[in-house]
Amino acid sequence: MTESDASLVARARLGETAALETLLRRYFRAAYLVALARVGNRADAEDVCQDAFVRCVERMQDCRNPDSFGAWLIEIVRNTAHNRGDYLRVRATEPIASHLELQSGMRTDAAVERHELRDQLVCALARLTSSQREVVLLHDLEGWRHAEIAVHLDLSVSMSRRHLSDGRKKLRELLGDYATLEPDHD
Amino acid sequence: MTDHSMEPGRIDLRAIDEPEDALQADRIIAAALARSRGGPNQPRLDALESLSGYLRPMLAIAASLLIVATGTVIALGPPEPSSQPVAILAEWTESQHVPTNGELLVAFQGYGR
Numbered sequence: 419m420t421e422s423d424a425s426l427v428a429r430a431r432l433g434e435t436a437a438l439e440t441l442l443r444r445y446f447r448a449a450y451l452v453a454l455a456r457v458g459n460r461a462d463a464e465d466v467c468q469d470a471f472v473r474c475v476e477r478m479q480d481c482r483n484p485d486s487f488g489a490w491l492i493e494i495v496r497n498t499a500h501n502r503g504d505y506l507r508v509r510a511t512e513p514i515a516s517h518l519e520l521q522s523g524m525r526t527d528a529a530v531e532r533h534e535l536r537d538q539l540v541c542a543l544a545r546l547t548s549s550q551r552e553v554v555l556l557h558d559l560e561g562w563r564h565a566e567i568a569v570h571l572d573l574s575v576s577m578s579r580r581h582l583s584d585g586r587k588k589l590r591e592l593l594g595d596y597a598t599l600e601p602d603h604d
Numbered sequence: 605m606t607d608h609s610m611e612p613g614r615i616d617l618r619a620i621d622e623p624e625d626a627l628q629a630d631r632i633i634a635a636a637l638a639r640s641r642g643g644p645n646q647p648r649l650d651a652l653e654s655l656s657g658y659l660r661p662m663l664a665i666a667a668s669l670l671i672v673a674t675g676t677v678i679a680l681g682p683p684e685p686s687s688q689p690v691a692i693l694a695e696w697t698e699s700q701h702v703p704t705n706g707e708l709l710v711a712f713q714g715y716g717r
Binding site: 467468471472539540543558559593 | 613614617618619620621628629632633637
């Protein structure tokens with residue numbers, strides 16, 4: 419049986435590193451995707467996550483509602499990304515992965531295609547609002563349902579649906595042929 | 605209100621997070637935990653803390669000894685006139701005494717001058 423957030427928070431407050439690690443691991447993907455939605459590139463999203471986790475550990479006593487630890491952590495991630503001042507901007511430099519593939523001579527047609535698709539997605543996502551990006555990434559990439567998104571992003575379920583719908587429509591307009599559709603699960 | 609029955613299907617976004625990094629969570633969580641504990645500086649900080657723990661009682665003992673020593677010096681009164689050459693010269697100066705050659709030899713004996 420999965421231990422509740424409240425129980426893990428209580429143990430983490432007593433200094434149990436294992437409980438703290440379980441909590442951070444449980445919400446890592448959500449935190450990372452929210453950071454990615456805010457800063458727009460992988461390296462900065464990882465830095466934001468790390469900074470946010472440090473803040474979270476230092477302020478664990480301030481978590482007023484341990485049952486909603488995830489929402490509290492994601493709020494810290496959002497604030498950290500905001501303070502960083504790197505709202506979704508596409509870097510002039512290529513992603514690290516591209517350099518590695520180029521250096522090792524492994525850049526195949528498939529890799530080129532994948533990078534083109536990735537760049538198109540990044541550019542299209544940059545045109546959404548930050549809330550739309552967060553909902554689209556959590557729902558379509560991470561597979562969260564609207565009820566979960568609503569709790570963790572402090573939204574109503576209907577607002578989460580609305581952000582997803584508006585975000586998807588805009589992405590389809592922007593991506594055109596690049597938009598590969600998948601069957602919906604929610 | 606959005607008509608959800610006409611909602612567009614989900615878009616495959618997996619390319620945005622490729623290549624997959626299986627160790628990403630491990631790396632970031634471990635780094636965050638290390639930073640929140642003080643990271644690589646932790647042993648040094650511990651050493652400093654324990655050193656400061658020893659220093660406090662040592663400083664307290666030193667302060668106590670200083671107080672006792674000061675009290676003792678005050679209780680014993682001013683020091684006896686010194687037999688050192690400088691003190692002898694000071695005495696002669698105060699009393700405007702002009703020393704004889706013999707007195708000078710006695711005063712500076714032992715300096716080998």
